[in-house]
Amino acid sequence: MLLEIDTQSQTPIYQQICNQLIIGIATNKLQPGEVLPSVRQMADEIGVNMMTVSKAYTLLKNDGYILTDRRNGTKVAEKQSLEPSFQERFLKELELLLAEASIHQLSENTIQEEVTQIYQKFEQ
Structure with a gap:
């Protein structure tokens, strides 16, 4: 999975990661239960600091878009009901x-x- 990061954008990189993953989930390019790259793998793939990816994953987890489990890694969550x-x-x-x-x-x-x-x- 390769995201397109615009280093010249005014949008912070962590937010670009969040936005692209949310769009990927909404367009079914990322399926519920699909395993995402680890923080380290994602950082290496897109050429950013691991803390940037970690921040994005934390925000996505807090909003219920992804689930993290130390044994099974990070996965796309099921679509949510309206809260x-x-x-x-x-x-x-x-x-x-x-x-x-x-x-x-x-x-x-x-x-x-x-x-x-x-x-x-x-x-x-």
Whole structure:
């Protein structure tokens, strides 16, 4: 599994790792129960510090996207049910994105079309 890390991005590398793994899970490129590389292996594959990968894995574990077991390694977790805390966070982040879209004069129709196209990637 090779992630694409943009060292010039303003997004921290650990967040890039998290984002790409979440998208991989949502698009079924990563299946529930699939074993992920160890922290050391992932760091070597993408050329980053092990602590960076460890931070990403910790965040993903805390959010329930992955499971870690000393004997069996790190695995993709089953898809989750909707929790109120996630829904609250989602709505706050969506509100901010829509506010920025409004400031940049992105039309509601364009936003809805883009959301539909993006969401369809996760439904396949």
